Every structure is written in structure tokens, then in C-alpha cells.
Amino acid sequence: xxxxxxxxxxxxxxxxxxxxxxxxxxxxxxxxxxxxxxxxxxxxxxxxxxxxxxxxxxxxxxxxxxxxxxxxxxxxxxxxxxxxxxxxxxxxxxxxxxxxxxxxxxxxxxxxxxxxxxxxxxxxxxxxxxxxxxxxxxxxxxxxxxxxxxxxxxxxxxxxxxxxxxxxxxxxxxxxxxxxxxxxxxxxxxxxxxxxxxxxxxxxxxxxxxxxxxxxxxxxxxxxxxxx
Numbered sequence: 613x614x615x616x617x618x619x620x621x622x623x624x625x626x627x628x629x630x631x632x633x634x635x636x637x638x639x640x641x642x643x644x645x646x647x648x649x650x651x652x653x654x655x656x657x658x659x660x661x662x663x664x665x666x667x668x669x670x671x672x673x674x675x676x677x678x679x680x681x682x683x684x685x686x687x688x689x690x691x692x693x694x695x696x697x698x699x700x701x702x703x704x705x706x707x708x709x710x711x712x713x714x715x716x717x718x719x720x721x722x723x724x725x726x727x728x729x730x731x732x733x734x735x736x737x738x739x740x741x742x743x744x745x746x747x748x749x750x751x752x753x754x755x756x757x758x759x760x761x762x763x764x765x766x767x768x769x770x771x772x773x774x775x776x777x778x779x780x781x782x783x784x785x786x787x788x789x790x791x792x793x794x795x796x797x798x799x800x801x802x803x804x805x806x807x808x809x810x811x812x813x814x815x816x817x818x819x820x821x822x823x824x825x826x827x828x829x830x831x832x833x834x835x836x837x838x839x840x
Contacts, residue, residue, distance in 0.1 A: 616680035621755060623673040625764055628749055630666035631713075632768040635742050637662060639775045667717065670710065683828065699823040702751030709745040712737040742772060743801060751822055756813035769805070773798060 637659035674690045677683070685703065689696030691711065694704030719726055719734040726734075746769065755761035776798055780791045812818060820829055 616676045617682060619676040620673060620680060621753070623669045623676060624749060624753065625755075625761065627666055627669040627673050628745060628768060629764065630662055630669060631742055631745060632771055634659060634662040634666055635739065635772055636775050638738065639779050663717070667713070670713070674710070684825065697825060698828075699752045702748055702822055705744050706748035706752060709741040709748060712741040712744070716741070750809070750813045753813075754819075756818075769802075773802065 641656055641659055674687075677685050678687050678690060683698045685696060685698050689698070689703060689707065691707055693707040693711070694700050696703045716735055716738045719731050723731045746765065750756050750765065753761070756765070776794065780794050784791065813822075
């Protein structure tokens with residue numbers, strides 16, 4: 613059903629936006645960004661609400677991808693990285709991001725028993741899940757070359773990059789090694805994306821190079837969408 617196909621694409625885009633907003637509020641909370649209008653508890657509340665909403669859309673994204681019979685994606689493919697037949701690397705990155713977020717969610721539920729230090733160590737996985745989810749969307753999605761999706765990716769990336777830079781600038785120059793390391797990691801990721809995208813998802817023939825099964829390539833439309 614094409615309904616599942618469109619729901620998968622839409623829910624994936626919304627999940628990425630919500631995950632980005634979750635990261636932004638998380639960085640704001642860690643960076644003690646608060647005021648009379650936005651006290652700490654309000655920032656934390658928004659962070660939790662966005663996290664739950666992101667999980668809902670992520671669940672819809674996975675469920676519709678599995679229910680859609682066009683691409684051979686099973687439930688194990690969605691939770692076990694790099695075992696699927698459809699674009700295995702890029703679908704595997706999505707499964708990895710999902711597993712990381714599940715770990716964050718579970719440890720948040722048992723935070724009182726786990727302790728703040730242990731919970732915070734696992735909670736950092738959410739920041740690792742975001743770039744992995746971004747790569748998943750770019751590599752496995754069929755909309756990477758569409759103008760509207762390019763705007764979504766660029767806006768999300770710019771928002772997270774800006775928030776990270778602001779966070780690194782707070783209390784400068786304390787913990788100089790940590791801040792320089794974070795800035796270097798951000799710059800390396802941005803440079804890698806800039807070098808990869810023109811010859812990757814933005815270039816013709818990406819569907820074949822990404823690992824799309826041959827039978828699906830033969831049934832695809834000239835614009836790179838799903839079969840007729």
C-alpha cells in the first residue's frame with residue numbers, strides 16, 4: 613500500500629525533527645540555559661515531552677516500514693543492525709539509533725535505581741543516536757534529493773551544530789581539552805558530510821550503490837520513488 617510508504621517517509625522526517633528538538637532542549641538543560649520565562653523545570657519538561665513524542669513517531673516509522681510490502685524490511689531488521697537485505701548498511705544505522713534510544717528510555721525509567729551517574733553515562737547515547745539517525749535518513753531514504761527534505765536535513769544539522777557550539781563556548785576556557793575535542797569532532801562530521809553527500813545520496817545512481825535489491829530497482833520510477 614502506498615499509504616504505508618508515505619506514512620513511513622513522513623513519520624521518519626517528523627521523528628528526526630523531534631529528535632533534533634529533543635537534543636536541543638537536552639543541550640539547553642545541560643548548559644543551564646534558563647531564565648524567569650524558561651526555568652530549569654520547564655526546559656526539562658519540554659525535553660521529556662519531546663522525547664516521548666519522538667518515540668511515538670519512531671514507532672509509527674518502524675511499524676509502517678515493516679507493514680509496507682514494497683521493501684523487504686522485517687521487524688528483526690528494524691531492531692538488529694546490518695542484517696536486512698534492503699540497503700543493509702543504512703537500514704542498520706537506523707536500527708542502531710533505535711537501539712541506543714531504547715537504552716536511553718529504559719534507563720530513564722529506572723533512573724532512581726540506576727543512580728544519577730550511571731543514568732547520565734547512558735543518557736549520552738542520545739547524542740550519539742542523532743548523527744547516526746541523520747546518516748540513516750540520508751542513506752536509506754528516497755527523499756534525500758527532494759528540496760523539502762534537504763531543507764529539513766540542513767535545518768536539523770544547523771540547529772544541532774549551533775547548539776553544540778554555544779554549549780562549548782559556555783564557561784570558556786575551562787576544560788579546554790574537552791571543548792577543543794568536541795569542536796574537532798563536530799568539524800570532522802560536518803566536513804565528512806560535505807565531502808560525501810555530492811557523490812552519495814545527492815548523486816544519481818545512489819539507490820543501486822546503497823544496496824537496493826535489483827528487483828526493486830527495476831520497478832522504480834524514473835524519479836527514484838517507489839514502483840508504479
